Amino acid sequence: MSTEYPNDEFRILSASPTEEGLLVLLEARMADPSAVLDLFEGAPKSRVPSSEVLHADEGTVLVQFQLPFVPPPYRALFASGNLPQFPYTIEDGWIVCDLSTSHERLSRFRDELEETGFSLEVVRINQSIDPADLLTDRQxxxxxEAIERGYYDTPRQCSLTELADELGVSKSTASVVLHNAEETIVKEFFAESIE
Structure with missing residues (x-):
């Protein structure tokens, strides 16, 4: 349907395996949403045993439906050790999604998909870890404080002693805490290139 209506938007909001197959929640934003309603009304029970329209208006349809099987792309996702990350957008016959995973699991996902006859195109890889989350609150x-006071500026605007005084700790404590923070940040920054 996404190839027949390339200017319309189709999103899989959730999909959950069940004993019967896969339960899916689909949102379609279309100029003529009756096309989606007609598709589900005319679907053979062997392909779509049940469906329910949860919402319909002049531009949007929300349909929950049951598939009697788990489609190969979804099986490949689980077989590769990945978890779905919704929503998925369907554009011109392609499922477009974000995936938080390791390089190894992404490669396994590609291999699993290829075994089922599907292909995978990686458009972009982002480092999604927020560096601030790597540090303790104290670090x-x-x-x-060190950045704000100019400790890392060249030339330095603040000495380690002045920084320690401002933080209310000894010079050696300030040095150890900053060194541990710097070590974590530097190792994370270079992690991919030295593996």
Missing amino acids: RRFAT
Whole structure:
């Protein structure tokens, strides 16, 4: 349907395996949403045993339906050790999605898909870890203070002693906390290139 209506938007909001197959929630935003309603009304029970329209108006249809099987792309996702990350957009016959995973699991997903006759195109890979999440609250507070006071500027605007005084700790404590924060940040930054 997405190839027949390339200007319309189709999104899989959720899909959950059941004993009977796969339960799917589909949202279609279309100029003529009756096309989706007609598709489900005319679908053979062997392909779509049940469907329910949860919402329909002049531009949007929300349909929950049951498939009697788990489609190969979804099986490949699980077989590769990945979890679905909704929503999925369907554009011109392609499922477009984000996937938070490792390089190894992404490769396994590609292999699993290819075994079923499907293909995978990786458009972009992003490092999605927020570096601030790598630090403890204390490390983040010390590093933030060091940046704000110019400790990392060239030339330095603040000495380690001045920074320690401002933080209310000894010079050696400030040094250890900052060193641990710097170690974590540097190792994370270079993790992919030194594996």
